């Protein structure tokens with residue numbers, strides 16, 4: 282008896298963010314183009330965390346910048362990234378919305394950014410209290426005596442200690458700076474949180490705590506897109522994992538099966554996981570190709586132990602066996 | 618032996634960031650020094666690499682006590698130790714092409730004749746292509762630049778290596794690749810290693826033994 286192929290794991294409720302065919306190209310000097318992101322697609326629902334993982338330079342940060350409308354002038358985007366209507370706010374395509382719309386109604390209000398290096402994201406010459414107050418005034422309109430209360434409440438949401446509110450960013454430990462930055466990101470009650478390498482440079486203990494906190498905000502009903510090269514952090518909190526390589530999503534899988542028993546189905550994802558010191562601690566041979574000089578076929582072929590002649594043609598992301606994979610020789614799996 | 622004994626060090630008088638720290642690495646041994654960020658372990662690593670003069674304590678390398686630091690350290694002593702830092706962008710001269718970055722210690726030591734052979738050999742070891750060797754730091758990724766910084770640290774064949782959070786900015790595969798390079802070098806040359814970091818899982822997998830900061834240093 283045959284059953285139809287199950288669809289790729291997808292959110293149960295209708296997605297809050299729906300990305301389709303997202304591409305980002307940079308125009309370089311001499312008219313050359315570099316494709317930093319090609320044909321990326323995924324859905325993300327409220328209450329769900331999707332971890333976008335990959336090496337530095339794989340395109341994951343460019344994808345995040347595209348969703349925030351923060352790409353440099355020489356970038357061209359294709360595809361769509363629809364943020365669903367919510368309350369009075371209508372549906373918006375993050376890729377085509379103009380800067381005025383993004384600045385006034387989207388960034389901070391509908392999409393909150395948890396930045397990569399919180400110390401750099403905070404304004405150095407102003408105390409945490411004054412930065413929280415400013416963003417509160419701007420996003421919620423609260424004024425006067427209520428503002429002081431609101432500042433304390435905003436700090437409390439990320440367990441930022443109220444007796445540290447009058448400190449300047451350079452007086453904060455890495456962990457407190459991260460909490461202050463996250464508190465700022467949460468003020469607008471944005472339904473979508475975008476965390477760009479939120480754990481880089483933090484101690485493992487702090488990584489765990491930061492990740493758990495982000496998970497808590499997800500469980501409160503937000504959607505979380507976490508961009509990271511830290512697989513341990515992804516394993517800790519993600520519901521699904523998207524692996525990027527050379528600008529493309531090569532595997533989109535359920536986090537449990539990806540990190541758990543079955544493991545990844547794409548050879549690159551498998552290699553990345555095996556490189557962890559708690560696993561095989563073996564590197565993938567070679568280095569990623571240049572984004573400006575990609576082969577016609579699978580971009581991983583030069584490093585892949587399974588490559589055959591057919592890999593000279595581009596593998597497309599195909600659902601099946603519990604995850605979507607772009608590989609001609611993906612790990613087969615018996616579906617439960 | 619690489620011996621640090623009772624090291625107290627800091628950047629302002631009366632405000633040490635390291636107090637009474639002692640750690641010993643035997644020839645060919647690898648020791649992981651595990652501590653949270655900001656604990657002073659990077660300063661201790663700089664003292665071990667003769668890049669920062671301690672306020673108190675001694676550094677003894679292969680039986681000889683160090684008396685000069687930075688450019689005042691005798692050349693033979695300085696070249697006995699290779700060092701790799703966490704942030705390759707801060708450690709690498711942005712004007713140099715990667716090939717010159719790797720060759721620089723050889724040129725500074727008047728060993729120009731060895732440049733071509735040694736740089737080519739190391740580039741292969743750390744996985745840098747000719748194309749990458751011709752680029753400047755801003756034209757390569759953090760991982761590629763760190764590969765060059767590791768090659769540079771190995772170019773004079775040091776007997777000791779000090780790696781300060783060498784892989785903290787890198788992805789899992791590049792981390793495993795660089796650790797493999799260090800370990801193959803150590804096996805070939807019998808070099809000792811002091812690896813400073815905050816990742817317990819990594820250091821325990823990498824090193825013969827791992828010591829905790831609180832076991833080897835006093836509180837400041």
Ligand code: SF4
Pocket residue numbers: 547548549579580581582583585586587588589591592596607608609610611
């Ligand atoms: S398509 Fe071929 S080269 Fe690419 S990952 Fe799969 S097996 Fe390897």
